[in-house]
Amino acid sequence: MIKNKTTIQQVSYKCAASLALAATVCMSLNMAHAGETFQNSEARYPNTEQGYFTSHYELNNDPNTYLYTTSYTASYIHMTGSSQNVVSGRGWQTGHQWRKVNFSINNYNPDDNGQKSVFALYGWTKSNNTNYDGMAEYYIMDKYNGWYPEHQNDDGRDNGARWLGSKNVDNARYDYYVSTRTNKPHAYGAGGTTFKQYWAVRDYNNQRDSGEINVGQHFQMWKNPQEYKHEAYPYIGNWHYQIFGIELIGGGGSVNLNAWSTN
Template sequence: MVSFASLFLVVSTAICALAGPSPNITARAGTPSSEGTHDGFFYSWWTDNGAQATYTNGAKGNYVITWGSGGNLVGGKGWNPGNNDRVITYTGSYQYNGNSYLAIYGWTRNPLIEYYIVENFGSYNPSSGASGKGTVTVDSAVYDMAQSTRTNQPSIDGTKTFQQYWSIRRNKRTGGTVDVGAHFRAWANAGMRLGTDHYYQIVACEGYHSSGTCNITVSDNSSGGSNPGTTPIPTQTTTTSVTAPSTTAPAGPLQTQYGQCGGQGWSGLTQCASPYTCNQVNQWYHQCS
């Protein structure tokens, strides 16, 4: 793969929600970070060079990523800009050992939002470290909605504080059709509004100190898929229901303000005393605030 000279903001795709405390990283050989267009699709690939990782663009919407243990990486193919009404179909294989996501992934500006529709994941479920916002049923599957805050973290616009929006599929899969617009509408109903300006929207594989491989092919299944940004999705094609999060106080002991309430390997209290909520500081530490 040709590496773009500018590498387009080295931090622009260093946005990985999986990232925890920065480890000492020794750079290893692999595919350099880059993004651009290939065979009619936008692609984005970022790695911190902490693992032996290769990204390969295949024909049309296909890509292949293989990564070894160590480091942080994310890449995939899709579209730039994204839009509010795309229906995405993806197929392929996804194998992992450790912390990884397979997700519809993108960004908006005004405001700056990073979003994930997680279809499959490894050892860490991101909903466990975020504030629950209820559930949404899309395409006959239940997704847990959640929101988390990233404070002074890398983004497409440099180091910023921004919100992350999540839909995490309970019944994991590696292939199917995702009505992106249905998720966006459910988020809005739960008070999670995306920005007005879309950046990219891809089907991504992400890994954090794990190993694995994915071979994914994406396509636009929207009405008028060759120019989906101008064609609204017929409302009758998808049935969406939103369940509000419970307002009932949880039973049992509650964590106090500034106390730890989650994180990978955490086995202590996970519920916060009112009015505090459990917010992800990083993969390893979540705090009542």
């Protein structure tokens, strides 16, 4: 989850300032509060479609914030500011490195055009079934406002996320980052632990409301970074869910999301 910090309005690239970009990618908001729990993959109105999956997280439960499945590939998400942080979307119960994900964002109506929002493909992996080794949270961010990665680390060792390199994928440039979360909620169980966050951030001037995401192309960059090779994506062995969704901080609104796969 993304950590709520000062908004940076200018996207930059291969320098310390460019690390601001990764915070924006933070569809996974990590605003840690005492007693915070990760509501693991439980939508208020869970879907019943065969082969698809919904996940809905709120920092503060609000009955007026919810995800509702409206058709085979579509969900309607309504959010209020009282929830503080929402991560909600649709996809697959088990992620896949080589999936091609099609998405569309329709009728997005934020309460405030300046509020922080991210639309991204989002999920979790870890190296085995028995512990939390190699856990990682990832975002492929295609549309965003006001979130950047420079303040994502909270372990006191790094000044924000590390820039791993850039690559042209899906007809645009993406910048890649890694950051660390310390003793934070996660999707694999109760309590907190330390894990990595990996970001792929689409060029600010080429954001999009629909298209195809070639997941494997992004993972190749995370696994073989141009810089900070010791920060390469950990071994992938245990896939959790993989969704396309919205992360919203400190605001409200509504949106219709579609997500489907071509393979």
